Amino acid sequence: MSSSSMNVVPILKLSVLALSLLHISSAYADSTTVKAYTHTTDDEPHIRLPEIVVYAKPSSTDALGKAASINQKLINSKQVASSDTATILTKIPGLNVQSAGGISNLPVMRGLADNRLRVLVDGVDSIASCPNSMNSPLSYIAPSSVDETTVYAGVTPVSVGGNSIGGTIVVETAEPVFSTDSDILTLGEIGTFYRSNGDAYGANLSTTAANDQLSLTYKGSFAQADNYKAGGNFKSYTQTGNPNKTLAKDEVGSTAYESKNQSLDIAYKNGNHLLQGTYLWQNVPKELYPNQRMDMLDNQLDRINLRYQGELNWGQLEAQAYHEDVDHYMNFGEDKQFLYGAAKGMPMSTNSKTIGTNLKAIVDLAEQGTLNIGAEYQDYTLDDTWAASGNGMMSPNKFQNINNGQRQRISIYGEWEKDISPEWTTQLGTRYENVRTSADEVHGYQVGGQNNMTNQLRDSANFNASDRSTTDHNIDVTAIARYNIDAQKTLELGLSHKERTPSLYERYTWSTWPMAAVMNNTVGDGNGYFGDPNLSPEKSNTLSATLDWRADDDSWGIKATPYYSYIDDYVDAVQWNRMTNTAAGTQTTNQYNVLRYTNQDAEIYGIDISANRELAANTWGYWDIVGSLSYTKGENKDSGSDLYNIMPFNGSVALNRENNGWTNQIEVVGVAAKKDVSTPRNEIKTAGYGLLNLSTGYQFKEVAIEAGIDNVFDKNYALPLGGAYMGQGRTMSMNKEIDGSSNWGTSVPGVGRSFYIGVNYKF
Template structure:
């Protein structure tokens, strides 16, 4: 097919385009990009048009955030990256999918919240990377990411029945990945019925060059090439059914969804996800009244999760056939909030939120009575309970055309508990730690307080300044508080850092309290259409930051002297409260270069991010902090074509966490090309990522433990970062009807 590649030639060589332009009568083309919601502080809206060009490249919804200033991604499985905001990731970031606060039910956090919505089902994303309003936060210190599917659409009055939909497919050369998606809507003026479905799967991807010797992946496994990244394959299937009723200014919406992931392999974990079944139900009401508007929501999430060694990791250990690990989680929540218009100047938002989470995590016996993984069941967390109840109030005030302010207060109670546990057997390596844990009072109650104070000053039609302070609080999760075994084999199975180390919980952990100050200077043209430049410096001081220390000798006989001093290799750690600081700057810009006859319009976008994180208690660096990085993109739009040339530059990561023996990574530069062609209701995308096939290690990808004897502490090499993907050609086709 010649026509998809032709725009690339034109774009790079600047050849005349007039011949193609004359062949077709073209509709008007609207160029869109990231939009800043001027009514929200430190918030970035990424709309459907901005997301469209990114969907063909990845089936990982978190990857849709990669161009948002302040965002970086912890590497994980093919659909489960963990977004980090200013160096804080995972549970430190509040993630809401269609308003639901989803929870990971896995000791490795493989089933991350964003993995439960396919990129093709995402309509808009709002990200708070700076000061997060208390109505959008809670139980988090890093920020908030709100991902939403499309709102229900209804037929116009008197126009009968609305029938519409979209059908799509994609293919990616690296990993031989492919998938499909379908959405349909049937609606009249009052009733909407919508279905969304998608599939995605991929084999292992390949790096740009050999980073290990070719050979069998493990003693009882198949062959891996030297550049093949073991345990990076995945397969997923998603279905969602929505029903909505509308009457005047009232909307009632019900959604039911299910996900089946038969496998998702992880190159930076010792185990793989071999089954994950998730069901979600939500009921939402919104209404508009003379006094303001009201929203209520209830939801339930049920997860059944299994782990085992995938096809690239050794399965047989003596008489043990693998190591089955299972977990089940039930997450229920409810929200009610109202926006009350007190006057032309003042708006009050009042709300209450509850969430109840139940977790069981157990490891069935995998060997006979003479072995170490039997004859009983290892209980990692037994009847874990984490219940939240919150109340919040926000006051927005428009003091003048120049001044706008927001004050927020959120009070939250978090109650946690867990039952008695046991090891595989009553040998001292399990029994001593189990007895010590069972002797403790497991119930903990945290009373947390969030505060926000923000102001915006519009100095002129071309200059805006935002200033803010926030106190945010997060209670530890169940795995941080209640995992109990320091025995190496058990500890390394409790790891959502992707660093190959073992982690043990600490029942006495206190909530993290973060104090953040942030400012944003925004320069732009008067119409906010031709150019803009935003600069956002920030500083965060965290008391009782949950970091890690080497497993203390006083904690368990499984904690060794050698583990205390090792400067290489994998180590065992325990969560501990310490003091930390994070600071940095986000810079983003956009400039319209104008229209050129025969070549179309050109727009330049740029993003630069810098984050520094340090542990003030120990003097160590915080783990997985993205080094200085920048991205520059030139977008050409001509006729029905849109073409993008993108450069990504990342500095070397040499500030690493010594307590974790974190790997350093080198700096790198990548060049990507993308093109899309729109004809009526059809859209075709083609792109080449990593055009020059550069080899690089992922700064936040963790340690490569994707093959071999991963159960053994010394069965896999230490010091190998997970490599990035080599050259990949992606194509996608979408048809709206």
């Protein structure tokens, strides 16, 4: 950080303290849709912008199967406290995150994460191109670029589902704006933020020039941070494996990051037709990972996205084509040991290309309801190679982790929705997907000799002799019905069958050698994994019900959703004996192991509850309280083990106040102890904890200020979905001891006390 930047830090900290003492609470959410309140008074300051027209897309407010949505106002307020889009979504009950890098946390929805969820960003179905899922789909969009996010959990309409069993997250940037006449309209906004813990700071800029037919928008943002500190000492050692660097016992190694995003959007409107083209460029020169043995030291995305939307006399038509290139590089960051004898690091490169097209039509059938039909195509190619390093076991050739991996997906779907009576609305949908995966032959660092220690020759020969091309015929069927019991109560019932083809990393990673296997880990538990070309698709059958009960005047409400899923051929993992190349007969505990992906059966069930209550509206402002509770239980029916990374019972309650431009909040978050853990993975148990968060914001004409304190009491706690701490030292060790100090059994801790402040100006 520059000296000029350092001079600003004390001023920012004082500003945070002053604002936090002035007000303590903020009104943001109701129980059905996480949205910003618009309670205003005549003398309240408002943002004054030029007269514009927004090309509106169909509203999803009453969409069947929708769990919740978050709009731009809430996103803008929460991005000051986090640069990670997935973390902001945790304001939705039942949605959590699996820890990863500072901008790449993986959303977890009712016990299912990563490839089991579909994430659509402006219609683009992106795939993580990394053996550790470091470049997750939501990491490619900065919070400042998000306009609205809609979450479908469990029983998901087939029109937004596909190759997923857990649900869908639909993220949309702002629709293009146009002027009301041929005059040129210019507008935009600029924002900046600072967070004390980790010395994080960043900025965002967007600007638009448009007339009544053409709109041009540029967006840019950057964010960076150093390692954050926990609420207290969580480890007993300070070594990093680098002789000139140590980390304090409360510093969480490998949590620093730097990210840069730019996009250019051109839109043309002619009557009821819109043609839009977007170029997105992202570069992440550094994102370190506290629960992985490697770090991401460069990642570049280039994406072109073309979209058409039209209102026709029979309904709506949408068409899309996109192309995406990803160049990804991993090695040991500055907090991890770099030299291993003659080997200088372990360079790993991943490259992928994605081509996709989508065609969708919503046909108005008048009294017969609406018909939503569509077709999708996606071609994804992946190469994952590790260059030779030194003259030992990581030489003399490159290691082909996945060679020319391919996944081609062709989908068609139909979805019919109808109000069959004033009380009943029904939706029936079916989707068929043809998914073909394949990979070419591979070899390890060594292609000759005995390989007795590493088994690279044996494993590559077995893999090359296997059938590495599979075609899956996946079927999704969904039925949803909503019944309006009376003016206050609504009941929604859902039943679905969903199927998902395993990822390329689940099918085509091949080495049992621990040093190679630990590089293939998408869950951050410290273990090593390798795949099985014969894995079958997962098949999930889900039943859910949602009761929404609220007052006639909307002064209070409660929403409860119990759910149950049984998953055939769930892709779990078993401990592996690499010497006999068979499943381990005896489970090895209290250490990291090599595991193989395998099909087993599983069940997941739980309930999400949210509620809100207006308290008062007086001269002191508008007051309300909101809260949520979530419980999830997952079990492997074959092994009897609990499933990995299931969030324990948790909840939150927030007291909100809004008055004349001020929005304030006191929030308490509570999480129970994690006692149900995955036995094959030797998952770490965590203790329960409670956190107090304070936030405040003020809107003054075109300027918005947000500030707050997270973890007010500087609580030292372990993240239940944080995984195993791998943030520093000799991370390639499979044993308990790292740099002479015990690392086994240490979970990644949460962030300690953090002050934050952000300013946003619209012009």
